[in-house]
Amino acid sequence: MNKRQGSCQEETFVVRLILVGYRASGKTTIAQALSNHFDCPAIDADEVFEQRHSCSVGGFIQNQGESAFRDAETVVLQELLKISDGVLSTGGGIVLREENRRIIKNSGLPVVWLVAPANEIRRRLAADETTASRRPALEGKDVYSEVDQALIDREPYYTDVAHFCINTDGISAPAIVREIIEWLASWKGCTSRLGDASAGANS
Numbered sequence: 001m002n003k004r005q006g007s008c009q010e011e012t013f014v015v016r017l018i019l020v021g022y023r024a025s026g027k028t029t030i031a032q033a034l035s036n037h038f039d040c041p042a043i044d045a046d047e048v049f050e051q052r053h054s055c056s057v058g059g060f061i062q063n064q065g066e067s068a069f070r071d072a073e074t075v076v077l078q079e080l081l082k083i084s085d086g087v088l089s090t091g092g093g094i095v096l097r098e099e100n101r102r103i104i105k106n107s108g109l110p111v112v113w114l115v116a117p118a119n120e121i122r123r124r125l126a127a128d129e130t131t132a133s134r135r136p137a138l139e140g141k142d143v144y145s146e147v148d149q150a151l152i153d154r155e156p157y158y159t160d161v162a163h164f165c166i167n168t169d170g171i172s173a174p175a176i177v178r179e180i181i182e183w184l185a186s187w188k189g190c191t192s193r194l195g196d197a198s199a200g201a202n203s
Helices: 027-038 045-053 057-064 066-080 098-106 118-127 147-161 173-187
Strands: 015-020 042-044 086-089 111-115 164-167
Touching: 015 027, 027 042, 027 086, 027 173, 042 045, 045 057, 045 066, 045 086, 057 066, 066 098, 098 147, 111 147, 111 173, 118 147, 164 173
Parallel strands: 015 086, 015 111, 042 086, 111 164
Antiparallel strands: none
């Protein structure tokens, strides 16, 4: 991560967009593409976490447990939401904790949920050489076999925080960015989320 992506001390930015979604849904790629378009930082919460703790997410969980990781993850989220003018890519499990969902919703920022089907998630995980260190299995299974159930379990949490959802399967990054930009132009601080009964056409 370069200076613009992660340094809270040296520069001050206001995050203009939050990306949520399961691991390998495309958050980091789309954050960088949006960063290029808006000429603003792409802030990867997992990368910031690893810099702060001098170890991988997987290593931290192995040594200190998932509960300690979630505690530390919440601290990073709170800090990053004070930074500005950037696209924040969150960890896939950030929505599991109610406190994090509340923090995200109270931020007042637009939240985009990136989704992909389980088979595509597994394909991307298998192709990513950092999967073993950065994406540990969290539900008592291996990282590939837990995908289907994890997607089902987390869907209501993503729905709770997101204003907009886009499927990244088979769609190029530029096309996804165009859809997000078009949606942002009409968002203008709308508070309706996908989980609201009033979401209607905005969902």
